[in-house]
Amino acid sequence: MPFRSESSFIGIELSGSKLRAATVNNEGVIGERREDRLQKDGLVGQVAQLVTSLRQNANGIEAVGIAIPGLVNRQADRVVASRDFPGIVRENLHAEFQEATGLRFELENDANAAAYGEFKIGAGRGSRDLFYITIGEGIGGAIILDGKLWTGASGLAGEVGHITIDTEGAECECGNTGCLETVASAPNIVRRANERLYRDSTSSLSRLAMNKNFTADDMAREAKEGDDFSLMMIERTGKYIGTGVASVINLLNIERIVLGGGVMQAGELILNPIIQEAKRRAFQPCFEATQILLAALGEDAATIGAAMLARDAAIS
Ligand SMILES: [Zn+2]
Numbered sequence: 001m002p003f004r005s006e007s008s009f010i011g012i013e014l015s016g017s018k019l020r021a022a023t024v025n026n027e028g029v030i031g032e033r034r035e036d037r038l039q040k041d042g043l044v045g046q047v048a049q050l051v052t053s054l055r056q057n058a059n060g061i062e063a064v065g066i067a068i069p070g071l072v073n074r075q076a077d078r079v080v081a082s083r084d085f086p087g088i089v090r091e092n093l094h095a096e097f098q099e100a101t102g103l104r105f106e107l108e109n110d111a112n113a114a115a116y117g118e119f120k121i122g123a124g125r126g127s128r129d130l131f132y133i134t135i136g137e138g139i140g141g142a143i144i145l146d147g148k149l150w151t152g153a154s155g156l157a158g159e160v161g162h163i164t165i166d167t168e169g170a171e172c173e174c175g176n177t178g179c180l181e182t183v184a185s186a187p188n189i190v191r192r193a194n195e196r197l198y199r200d201s202t203s204s205l206s207r208l209a210m211n212k213n214f215t216a217d218d219m220a221r222e223a224k225e226g227d228d229f230s231l232m233m234i235e236r237t238g239k240y241i242g243t244g245v246a247s248v249i250n251l252l253n254i255e256r257i258v259l260g261g262g263v264m265q266a267g268e269l270i271l272n273p274i275i276q277e278a279k280r281r282a283f284q285p286c287f288e289a290t291q292i293l294l295a296a297l298g299e300d301a302a303t304i305g306a307a308m309l310a311r312d313a314a315i316s
Contacts, residue, residue: 010054010064010103011307012047013110014038014085016137021050022300023058024307028121030300032057040087048100063104063314064097065306067113071155077107080155106310110302111140111158112149114295117305118258119144122296127256131248132295133160134261135241139181143252161185163244180244184237186216186263193219193233206230220266231269238270242277249282249290260295267294 008031012021019038023031034050047066055061070082070089077094097105108116115124115132124130130144139161143150151157161181162174169178170188182188197209206229207222208214222230245257264270275292282290297304 007060007062007311008058009062009307009311010051011067011113011303011305011310012050012064013067013113013302013306014043014088015067015069015110015302016084019046019050020299020303021047021054022303022307023054023061024304024311026311028117028304028308030304040085043085043088044093044096044100047097051101051103061103063106063310064101065106065108065113065308065310066097067108067110067302067306069110072107072109072112073155074106074108074151077105079107104310104314106306106313108149108306108309109142109151109155112142112151113303113305113309114260114297114301115142115144115158115258115305116149116309117297117301117303118260118295119147119305120308121304122301123258123293124256127291129252129255131158131160131252131254131257133241133245133248133257133259134295135184135259135263136186136261138185139261160244160248163247165240165243180240183240184244184263189216189219189233189237189263190214192236193229196233197229216263217265220263220269223266223269234266234270235273237263238273239277241270242274243281245274245278245292246281246287249278249286253286254290256291256293258293258295260297260301264294 008023008025011024017038019036022033032054034053039046068079069084071080073080079088082088111134118124119130132142134140141158141160143158162179164178165180166178170182171177172179172182207227219230223234271294279287
């Protein structure tokens with residue numbers, strides 16, 4: 001059914017300790033927002049409350065999309081696994097959401113939802129094929145081919161964080177060693193910086209050495225203000241990511257690669273070394289056909305993407 005132009009949708013993202021929700025119109029533009037501390041036990045009731053609250057000021061809510069950190073089987077409308085929220089892995093979750101709100105729901109993995117948001121109205125707009133990489137506490141990825149999420153045989157396609165970058169590298173949570181995530185996720189950037197500050201006395205000239213509990217965000221800020229050590233660490237991180245990006249380019253000959261997540265807040269400082277390294281390592285004709293861009297939607301990508309997935313699922 002074609003939607004009326006005033007139709008709108010709700011996108012919700014579960015992340016860390018928060019639930020972020022917003023109304024999103026037919027064009028992917030956010031209207032009202034709500035944010036709530038997540039109560040792990042009462043998720044369905046909490047989502048229903050947020051939806052009710054958003055519906056008070058929005059006409060014609062047609063469907064709701066939820067972005068979930070975990071493995072989601074969309075055909076079966078089920079969360080199959082979630083390390084952060086094991087309580088949501090249950091058969092009836094989707095039905096419970098629909099019963100509690102009377103609205104149609106779509107569940108999707110958070111990286112997939114963010115990729116879809118970027119694809120529809122962000123840095124992926126106008127492309128047909130897209131690879132999305134999100135780099136924050138962990139590293140996730142998603143593949144869109146011919147306008148549709150391509151999720152693989154069991155929903156896990158795009159796990160670019162677990163591409164091996166260093167065969168001699170550190171052990172990863174996944175059981176492998178030297179995965180991209182072990183060097184380029186936010187906690188691992190901080191770990192590498194700490195190791196180096198401790199090892200190399202000239203690095204202690206860095207302003208970072210004055211702050212015992214610095215974060216990857218602090219490093220990005222110091223780098224922007226010209227701190228040499230922070231700049232070097234961000235450049236090296238960019239090289240690791242670029243090595244992974246080169247593999248993606250060679251494998252998929254993909255039209256566009258969009259990079260988002262907290263670590264990419266460093267902007268051009270990290271994007272440029274990523275592009276340089278990808279250029280150095282990728283098969284040249286493949287590289288030349290690929291645009292590598294910063295994500296455009298920031299923290300809203302998954303919320304908007306979840307709402308757009310709910311819209312498009314309701315249309316089809
Ligand atoms: Zn891994």
